[in-house]
Amino acid sequence: MKLYGYWRSTAAYRVRIALHLKGIEFDSVAVHLVKNGGEQYKDNYAAINPNQLVPTLIDGDFSLNQSLAIIDYVDVTKAGLSLYPDGIQARAKVQALALDIACEIHPLNNLRVQQYLACDLSVGNEAKSAWVDHWMTVGFNAIEKQLVRTAGCYCFKDQITVADICLVAQVYNANRFNVDMTGYPYINRVVDNCNKLEAFQLALPENQADAVN
């Protein structure tokens, strides 16, 4: 398998965690999101992923974008630890938690959104930070309330799931933007527990070959 990603991409980080949890070997191909105006916009990458976003997974002659679709694909097609709990309601609950992060928090803070705010709408740095802080806080406030009901060691009881994958990557992103995460004991406990595991450590942005110190 080949994964097109970028070390600091939250969505690519999710997929790396999933691949490591499943014990799947893969080659990483770096798509630098900023250099030269963004390699995601170059013809060779846009031909692979018309959305011009990372990640994209290549499995033989099959190509797939959208991190949650990729995670679901590897979960159902490859043996190993399951990233969803058994049971229709448990599975749906975990999916909802993952989507609360992937749909309600992440897109609002994405690079191209911030670039549009800054370059097209002339939003200054202070207002841009307030935007990021606001949407992350709204999202994490809701996640914290959900985890009070669902969490054990991890987001959903004591099983590692796609919800943990999304949470860890999003909290990493929040820390990067200096969002105050002190008021979230459930989130912080789950993230600490996940980050003790090798799969999560291998997937850390700073442990990727394209990471810039």
Ligand SMILES: N[C@@H](CCC(=O)N[C@@H](CS)C(=O)NCC(=O)O)C(=O)O
């Ligand atoms: N919903 C997509 C989001 C993909 C996405 O937004 N990727 C970001 C990095 S985390 C990206 O490629 N940004 C490039 C840009 O904004 O130009 C997924 O989960 O795969």
